[in-house]
Amino acid sequence: MDGFGSAPALYWRGRTHGYDAFLDLIAQWEARLADLGIGPGSVCAFCGDYSPNVIALVFALMKARAVLVPLTPAIEPEIPRFLDISGAEHLLRFDENDSWNHGRLTPSARPALFSRLDESGTPGLVVFTSGSTGIPKGILHDCDRVMRKFVQPRAGWSTVLFLLMDHFGGFNTLLGTFAYGGVGVCPESRSPQAVCAAIAAARATLLPTTPTFLNLLSASRAYVGHDLSSLKLITYGTEMMAEATLQAVRVMFPQAELKQTYGLSESGVLRSKSDANDSLWVKIGGPGFETKVVDDILWVRSEANMLGYLNVESPFDAEGWYCTGDHVEVKGEYLRFLGRKSEIISVGGQKVFPSEVESVLLEAENVVEAAVYAIPHPLLGKAVAARITLNTPEDPDALFRRLRDHCKARLQKYKVPMRVQIVEADAQLSQRFKKTRPLDGESS
Template identity: 25%
Template sequence: MESLEALLTAPGAPFAVVRGEDGRLAYAEGPRTLREFAETTWAFGSTPFLISETGRMTYGEFFAAASALARRFLDAEDAGGYGLRPGDRAVIAMRNHPEWQVAFWAAQLAGLVAVPLNAWWTADEFAYALDDCRPGVLLVDGERYERIAAWREGAPEKAPWVLVFHEEGRDVAGARVERYGELPAADPLLGPPDVDVAPDADATILYTSGTTGRPKGAVATHHAHMGAIANPRYFAALSALARGLVPGQGPAPVGLLTFPFFHVAAFTGFYGAMAAGGTLVLLRKWDTDKALAAIRQHGVAAFGGVPATALQLLDRAEELGDPLPTLTGFNTGGAAAPPQIVGRLTARHGERIEPRNGYGLTETLGGVTANFGAQYRSWPESVGKPAPAVEVRIAGPGGEPLPDGEVGELWLRGQSLIRGYWEDPAATEAAFTADGWFRTGDLAVLAEGRISVVDRIKDMVIRGGENVYCVEVEGCLHGHPDVLEAAVVGVPHPVLGEEVAAVVRSRPGSGLDERTLREFAALSLAAFKVPARVLVQEAELPRNATGKVLKREVRLRFEPGRPGHPDGDLGRPDGDLGRSRDAASGE
């Protein structure tokens, strides 16, 4: 593998890197801005780009529509446009409609700063972000229009323009409000407006998930996004070479992308597809049977989704006896991947379907490491090696590099990292060192260049002075055949400080109980790591729209008086397995 990596990264090779004046590594070649990258897609012409439940859009149609909308953004208001200027913010809030991509890339072609917002936020959450970024235009679907209408009416300054997609019969009339379906047809011969976009200009503001507090606006330049585009292309090329193939040859890939477009895991997916002229199949919302039908109908070769949906897909395919004959790639992201995924894929499909996972954050604009194929099967608990333009450090308490095998905070530095947080210098200074290293907040270990993420620093349980990594315990629980999901947290203990607790979603009808799970965990975990409290339920675990388990809500399940709270002995230092309690109802 190392010789293949050198083949791709040697001087003059497609993924050669250079060190910039700021000390960061960056790719030596490639487009400089998202505008330049979007302009290359016109060459794919009549190739399908997006296939949804309501139709399909070719690359040619996509580029013409994005170009026309970009012109409308910049045209003066008295000429029928919105009178925006490069650098103004364009908020995008809608489901995974094909028009989401039109809106995002129109902003890039016009030199605006795209601000994709979480489509499942409440009106109050939208209001917070809108007050923070102060947009010049809102690009929303009918569902989201209802949630931003009150904010817009009470905006302290002149209300921004609103363009509504898929209004579906809703009343969206008003001053400075337009319906996308009523705009003039795009002229494919016009192209985008004439705008000079610099590589160091801001391209996006991506709000963090806010699982630990108020979301922060992560600001990324065009130069950073070019790194984010090159990273998946590099991993795809390395994967092809490892399988004896020539990168870039063969049919254009067809993928089922289930991540919400506003999430950086989706950026990794659609950037990779657009770079290769690939086709993306979309679902209006996650439905396992519809996903399997789409895979069959469109000959999907690559699946991309969070681990929860990936496991549901595998479960349903096994129930139906569906061999998934067209799939050759199975990608998970957005949350830690249980080791059982790669084992199940290999047991049922051999090496025909290549498993892949990786590591990325909002602040890295998507995946910056990848683990795939034979490497993944050999090291299923790893997130792989970093991309060429990414440096890794496992840092001790004082920021000093730790040797291989020692657990420390994962620090990253490279091209695809954000420049900081929107109008929040204190948060930026807390997250970045003076020489550009980003403190991820994740605990990790490095061995032979491979990274294994152990836990979030804030999620680690300190039980009687012993460190317990939640990811390790979750991985163990996932190994039980009747466990569909597991979330491990630390809860207060009067003697130990913290105790290990778990909420587990069981296979319906399995009869799984706490004692069985604790005995199973004790087979492979030290006694102090075995959860002292376990709630078993058939209901799904609470997750945000990006698939991350909401640990705050999980912890609340263990507060006295809460439904399903396990009464009685709250855990003993000796790890005794003799206690038995009723399983939670999950209601």
């Protein structure tokens, strides 16, 4: 970063900060951390969104060889539990104006896994994920191992920092942006209007995002009122992409390359290459990563594997392989993701992947978003149901008949939803702009 001089590094609130000014801000945070008693091995949680101070703090903490615990206001109710799991000793909070305050914490215990970082003298990163039980798991990474993939020089991008930093994909994007001399573009919020405004104002070239947000962007038509011609690459991941959404994005951004990404909080973000702009087939891997498919399930082994979970047993086998739970089809070097093993609906013993039904529903007129899930059935065990978000209001009974006919013409009978519920768009979104599906059997 020191070699990029005064080149633009960060766009925030209508102002561009150069790398020289950004490095000065990092140095200021190094001095502050020393005054606060935050040094090697200190477990420091910080809560905020992307801003000059927050991003500078990230690099200052890594230079101080501390353990980083990034948090965001979106997960405020979970923060006390996350602080406890991580054994956080410090908490820095940032407001919307980039002002901050510091508090000392008294953890109940220091996680034993931190001894690995103490031995290596390297900075750590803790991110959280939820398992099938809903119990959050604290994932510990060695930051040096995470950063190895960024050593080889590459072209820098003016990147919209859309993916939240408290998730591995967002942290990976943050590191990649500055490692290659790119510009981190901070949107005012993650609404379609705000993201489009940030792209236009900063002349952003890269938008890493989710299929759900792209679907929302298409429905909102916020892109119509902004000059988004600077956008050259859109990467999408973290969930399944519907064919209908992919085609809509091609129409919205004909000048942009579309690239599917794949990553895991446990094993890092793999290099990827989409077969074509209009294809959901993707090749994944790259230096430091290995993949294999066993019984149609993807397994990954990585040099950047996490050190382990802080509060549950390690998921890796004896040879370091991790079962992702993702069902895939294989075509030579390329894979097509079908859905998570945990999401499969068994209808009378026959498998239904929710993403397949959702893709068909999104092709129907007036449907903005669709989330498919299982409901109990007295004879089949399970049946398919769907929550639908509409562009304009429609009679529920007429909608149900229309969607049933639409699906019957495109799907086998057991895949056709037996129940349809109309919901608002917010009910379909998680805090990370991913699709949320009701729990198995949840009443609608």
